Structures are given as C-alpha cells and as structure tokens.
Amino acid sequence: MQQPNILVVDDEGDFLETLMNRLKKRKIATAGCASGEEALRMVKETPFDVVVLDIKMPGGMDGIQTLREIKKIRSETEVILLTGHASLETSMEGMQLGAYDYLLKPIKLEDLLEKLAQAFERKGTAVHRAQSEEIRNLIKKT
Numbered sequence: 001m002q003q004p005n006i007l008v009v010d011d012e013g014d015f016l017e018t019l020m021n022r023l024k025k026r027k028i029a030t031a032g033c034a035s036g037e038e039a040l041r042m043v044k045e046t047p048f049d050v051v052v053l054d055i056k057m058p059g060g061m062d063g064i065q066t067l068r069e070i071k072k073i074r075s076e077t078e079v080i081l082l083t084g085h086a087s088l089e090t091s092m093e094g095m096q097l098g099a100y101d102y103l104l105k106p107i108k109l110e111d112l113l114e115k116l117a118q119a120f121e122r123k124g125t126a127v128h129r130a131q132s133e134e135i136r137n138l139i140k141k142t
C-alpha cells in the first residue's frame with residue numbers, strides 16, 4: 001500500500017521538530033523545512049502528497065504565497081494550512097487558492113492525522129481521475 005509522503009513547513013524550530021518526530025514515530029514519511037523558499041525547492045524535487053504549511057512565516061514568503069507557488073509547481077499536491085486566530089481570514093483566502101483545509105494552532109495530533117488521511121485520499125482520487133482521463137484519450141485516438 002502506498003504511504004503518504006509529507007512535508008511540514010513552519011518557521012518555529014521547536015514546533016517543526018516536535019511535529020516531525022511525532023509523525024515519524026507513527027511511520028509517516030515526513031520531511032521538514034522552515035521557510036517558503038525552501039519548501040518550493042523541496043517540492044520541485046519531491047512529489048509530496050501533502051504539505052502542512054504554516055501561514056505566518058517571516059521573511060520573503062508567507063504561507064499564502066508559498067501555497068500559490070506549490071499549486072503552480074504541483075497542482076495535485078494537497079496543502080493543509082496551519083493558522084492562528086489572528087490569521088483565520090487569511091486561511092479562508094488559502095481555501096480559495098486550493099488549500100485542502102486548515103487547522104488552528106495549537107493543533108491536536110489526532111486532528112492533523114485525520115486531515116492528512118482525508119487530504120491523501122482526495123489526492124489519490126484526483127490522480128486516478130487524471131489517469132482514467134488519459135486512458136480515455138488513448139481510446140479516442142485509436
């Protein structure tokens with residue numbers, strides 16, 4: 001069975017490390033980084049199934065900008081936004097930009113795992129649909 005491949009992006013080092021460890025402990029393949037720029041480099045290299053993305057990050061790229069770019073690079077990758085109360089409105093914007101869902105910090109691990117499972121499922125359905133479409137196009141050509 002295919003296992004999900006997850007990328008966690010958060011500028012808070014302790015949070016990032018703790019979350020990655022908790023996911024890895026549950027045998028979920030997890031990579032991590034601390035900025036949007038780094039996330040884009042990693043997404044270009046690796047077809048992650050789901051990106052867990054902090055909205056508030058200092059420096060050049062916040063979560064929303066990063067989300068836009070991830071969707072340009074790999075539209076099939078699902079994104080779960082992490083948000084604080086202060087940026088709830090921004091997460092609504094993120095939903096319109098194609099984020100799968102958002103979670104309010106502090107997050108509960110079981111909530112994240114449930115969202116990860118749902119996002120992974122949706123991604124699989126979307127990929128299968130695209131593959132079926134390709135097969136149908138082949139039929140048309142014959």
Ligand SMILES: [Mg+2]
Nearest residue numbers: 011054056057
């Ligand atoms: Mg942050």
